[in-house]
Amino acid sequence: MNTSKHTVVIVGYGGMGSYHAGLIRENDRLEVTGTYDLLEERRAASVEAGYRSYASFEEVLDDSAVEIVLIATPNDVHKEIAIQALQAGKHVICEKPVAMSSDEFKEMLAAAGEAGRTLMVHQNRRWDEDFRVIKQMYDKETIGSLFQLESRVHGANGIPGDWRHVKEQGGGMLLDWGVHLLDQLLFMIDSRITSVSSSLSFILGNEVDDGFEAVIQFENGVKAMVEVGTTNFISLPRWYVKGSEGTAVIEDWSLTGRYVTRNNEGVRVEPKPIRAGVGLTKTMAPPSEGATITEALPAAAELPSSFFDNFADVIEGTAEPIVKNAEVLRVQHLIEAIFAAAEKNEVIKNFDLYTSK
Amino acid sequence: MNTSKHTVVIVGYGGMGSYHAGLIRENDRLEVTGTYDLLEERRAASVEAGYRSYASFEEVLDDSAVEIVLIATPNDVHKEIAIQALQAGKHVICEKPVAMSSDEFKEMLAAAGEAGRTLMVHQNRRWDEDFRVIKQMYDKETIGSLFQLESRVHGANGIPGDWRHVKEQGGGMLLDWGVHLLDQLLFMIDSRITSVSSSLSFILGNEVDDGFEAVIQFENGVKAMVEVGTTNFISLPRWYVKGSEGTAVIEDWSLTGRYVTRNNEGVRVEPKPIRAGVGLTKTMAPPSEGATITEALPAAAELPSSFFDNFADVIEGTAEPIVKNAEVLRVQHLIEAIFAAAEKNEVIKNFDLYTSK
Numbered sequence: 001m002n003t004s005k006h007t008v009v010i011v012g013y014g015g016m017g018s019y020h021a022g023l024i025r026e027n028d029r030l031e032v033t034g035t036y037d038l039l040e041e042r043r044a045a046s047v048e049a050g051y052r053s054y055a056s057f058e059e060v061l062d063d064s065a066v067e068i069v070l071i072a073t074p075n076d077v078h079k080e081i082a083i084q085a086l087q088a089g090k091h092v093i094c095e096k097p098v099a100m101s102s103d104e105f106k107e108m109l110a111a112a113g114e115a116g117r118t119l120m121v122h123q124n125r126r127w128d129e130d131f132r133v134i135k136q137m138y139d140k141e142t143i144g145s146l147f148q149l150e151s152r153v154h155g156a157n158g159i160p161g162d163w164r165h166v167k168e169q170g171g172g173m174l175l176d177w178g179v180h181l182l183d184q185l186l187f188m189i190d191s192r193i194t195s196v197s198s199s200l201s202f203i204l205g206n207e208v209d210d211g212f213e214a215v216i217q218f219e220n221g222v223k224a225m226v227e228v229g230t231t232n233f234i235s236l237p238r239w240y241v242k243g244s245e246g247t248a249v250i251e252d253w254s255l256t257g258r259y260v261t262r263n264n265e266g267v268r269v270e271p272k273p274i275r276a277g278v279g280l281t282k283t284m285a286p287p288s289e290g291a292t293i294t295e296a297l298p299a300a301a302e303l304p305s306s307f308f309d310n311f312a313d314v315i316e317g318t319a320e321p322i323v324k325n326a327e328v329l330r331v332q333h334l335i336e337a338i339f340a341a342a343e344k345n346e347v348i349k350n351f352d353l354y355t356s357k
Numbered sequence: 358m359n360t361s362k363h364t365v366v367i368v369g370y371g372g373m374g375s376y377h378a379g380l381i382r383e384n385d386r387l388e389v390t391g392t393y394d395l396l397e398e399r400r401a402a403s404v405e406a407g408y409r410s411y412a413s414f415e416e417v418l419d420d421s422a423v424e425i426v427l428i429a430t431p432n433d434v435h436k437e438i439a440i441q442a443l444q445a446g447k448h449v450i451c452e453k454p455v456a457m458s459s460d461e462f463k464e465m466l467a468a469a470g471e472a473g474r475t476l477m478v479h480q481n482r483r484w485d486e487d488f489r490v491i492k493q494m495y496d497k498e499t500i501g502s503l504f505q506l507e508s509r510v511h512g513a514n515g516i517p518g519d520w521r522h523v524k525e526q527g528g529g530m531l532l533d534w535g536v537h538l539l540d541q542l543l544f545m546i547d548s549r550i551t552s553v554s555s556s557l558s559f560i561l562g563n564e565v566d567d568g569f570e571a572v573i574q575f576e577n578g579v580k581a582m583v584e585v586g587t588t589n590f591i592s593l594p595r596w597y598v599k600g601s602e603g604t605a606v607i608e609d610w611s612l613t614g615r616y617v618t619r620n621n622e623g624v625r626v627e628p629k630p631i632r633a634g635v636g637l638t639k640t641m642a643p644p645s646e647g648a649t650i651t652e653a654l655p656a657a658a659e660l661p662s663s664f665f666d667n668f669a670d671v672i673e674g675t676a677e678p679i680v681k682n683a684e685v686l687r688v689q690h691l692i693e694a695i696f697a698a699a700e701k702n703e704v705i706k707n708f709d710l711y712t713s714k
Contacts, residue, residue, distance in 0.1 A: 015630070015637070015639075016637075019637050124635050124636055125634055125635065127635045128633075128635055128636070129634060129635075130634060147560065148558075153641050154641070155638075155640050155641040155642070156617075156619075156644050156649065157639065157641075157642060157644060158640075159640070160639050160640050161627075173640075176640070177640065177641075180636075197572075199572070199574070199580065201505075203504065203601070215554075215556070215572075217556075217702075223556065229599075231604075232599065232604055233604035233616075233618065233619070233644075233649055234604040234605070234606050234615070234616075234617050236597060237593070240591070240593060242586075242588060242589065244560070246590045247513075247588075247589055247590035248591070249591050253631075253632075253633040258591070260513075260590035260591050261590065262590070270518075273372070274610075275610075276610040277482055277484070277485025277486060277487060277488070278481050278482065278484045278485055278486075279481055279485070279537075280373075280376050281512075282372075282517050283512050283515075283516070283530075283533070283587060284510050284514075284534075285512065285514060286513075287513050287514060287590075292513065292590055345552055345704050346703070346704050347702050347704055349702070
């Protein structure tokens with residue numbers, strides 16, 4: 001064991017827990033030294049992978065060699081585990097969604113504050129390249145000022161087959177995937193939300209949503225549509241965004257995409273009406289030749305460091321967190337507004353206390 | 358002149374008026390015998406095309422040889438022209454949107470009733486093949502019970518350059534294109550609307566909307582999204598629809614498209630998690646090989662006859678109108694609800710008095 005690395009114990013060694021172990025193996029600053037899981041088969045898998053399997057969570061807490069607890073359990077026990085770990089003097093990395101509600105998260109924040117320890121949420125999809133390409137276009141106005149963003153993930157596999165079906169454990173797609181897409185959106189757009197409307201889908205007959213769509217209006221004029229579906233046998237593009245000078249699309253995570261802008265250099269030629277269906281339309285005719293320019297997607301915006309490097313910097317006191325808890329709390333409030341908008345079938349307004357820094 | 362045909366005078370011989378003349382030239386039952394337009398160049402064009410140019414609208418009304426007045430003027434004068442024509446004993450074909458408001462349309466309906474003459478609105482896009490393919494899938498449950506319909510038309514040419522920019526003349530995309538998409542939707546779905554939310558777009562700085570999107574919830578569980586855009590340099594598919602057994606897409610008016618369904622014959626194989634962005638996902642992984650079937654679009658649903666043949670049948674008393682005025686009135690109410698939802702930024706409920714026949 002390289003003692004210069006920060007020691008991590010993963011609580012919950014399922015799909016995400018073992019994925020984290022793999023990621024941390026590639027990191028220079030952190031090192032997984034053990035895991036804790038309720039299930040015998042996962043304890044065995046941990047030992048096989050070379051990580052000590054703790055017999056109880058108390059044993060983790062009592063082990064002064066453990067600096068960091070990484071929580072990858074179902075959502076309903078994040079709060080309890082995090083608070084105990086913080087009170088035992090550990091730093092905490094928590095999977096998303098951080099908690100079942102903003103109130104739960106506030107309790108966790110209070111515990112971190114009292115203990116003087118770091119709590120950081122693994123909002124890893126801020127690092128997704130597709131998102132960072134869109135962020136670049138937003139920041140640099142590649143297609144003019146972006147005013148409409150549509151962020152979709154479409155699958156056809158339903159809800160994964162475990163606790164994500166169960167409401168009491170924090171299942172459902174708004175909490176599972178929605179939290180990523182909303183986190184990306186709020187990380188990118190520095191403006192107050194003025195209204196939210198939404199609908200949840202319950203096609204698969206679960207007690208939790210198998211998808212949702214939400215329309216989010218920002219004070220700066222940007223309108224965002226966020227959609228998650230698990231009953232989509234054909235996918236719409238991952239990103240579809242409109243700016244004052246053009247439109248961009250990213251089809252999928254392979255980063256297939258392009259942007260098309262108005263050609264301000266070209267001679268202005270009125271488009272010719274086309275026959276469309278049984279009717280005639282000039283409005284919906286393709287722009288005249290030379291009226292637009294198609295280009296490859298720009299390079300992605302860079303973030304200052306990786307999630308785990310940033311975490312190491314934060315606990316060493318040399319950097320601010322990239323995933324700030326105030327941002328996570330705001331996403332949690334937004335999720336609650338989306339649930340409320342869908343349940344009441346109303347437009348929810350004036351819930352966002354956010355003010356730009 | 359073939360006297361066995363019903364005589365039509367076109368009022369407003371602009372783009373749509375001359376398009377109608379061309380369509381009627383191909384029809385066995387109707388014949389354009391003249392036009393009336395305010396502009397000298399259009400009068401000349403009419404004479405050149407072989408149609409008498411009437412010197413005044415009164416001259417049209419006084420001409421007992423004229424059976425039908427076809428109105429292809431800006432929207433704000435539809436009502437006045439229609440009522441005068443009906444009172445003069447003419448049948449009326451009116452371009453869409455039929456009027457500036459449901460109240461205006463009710464006045465037109467009263468005039469038709471009093472005169473005992475036919476008033477029919479040219480909702481021609483009920484005959485569009487792309488729509489009829491979707492209607493077939495809805496009626497026949499090709500991909501199971503359809504529960505989500507997304508109907509979009511995207512252009513990048515802005516609003517066409519004439520009265521369609523002017524609010525007082527009934528301009529804007531909700532009235533121009535929205536009326537088609539909403540008419541298709543209500544023609545297909547025999548269920549009461551329970552709520553509507555919407556937003557209008559004013560990107561181009563006109564006093565009228567340059568596009569809109571509306572989410573329409575039906576009592577039978579169908580949710581529809583209707584969107585028109587004129588600032589879209591890349592187009593999303595014309596139709597994207599989800600059923601209980603699959604998903605279908607129609608890209609554009611060329612009828613490029615497909616549908617993908619669950620393969621109920623196949624062996625159920627869990628999809629493998631994929632790396633997507635910086636994360637892992639099983640939910641959004643492509644379905645396992647053999648888990649789905651891709652097929653070509655089905656043939657389109659047939660309507661009993663063409664618009665103009667149906668009109669001839671109706672005035673001869675041998676058929677019911679395919680475009681019923683009660684349906685047109687309902688679409689007009691829906692448009693008003695969409696305007697209200699956008700202006701108030703609220704979900705509008707309980708406005709649809711519709712009951713299934």
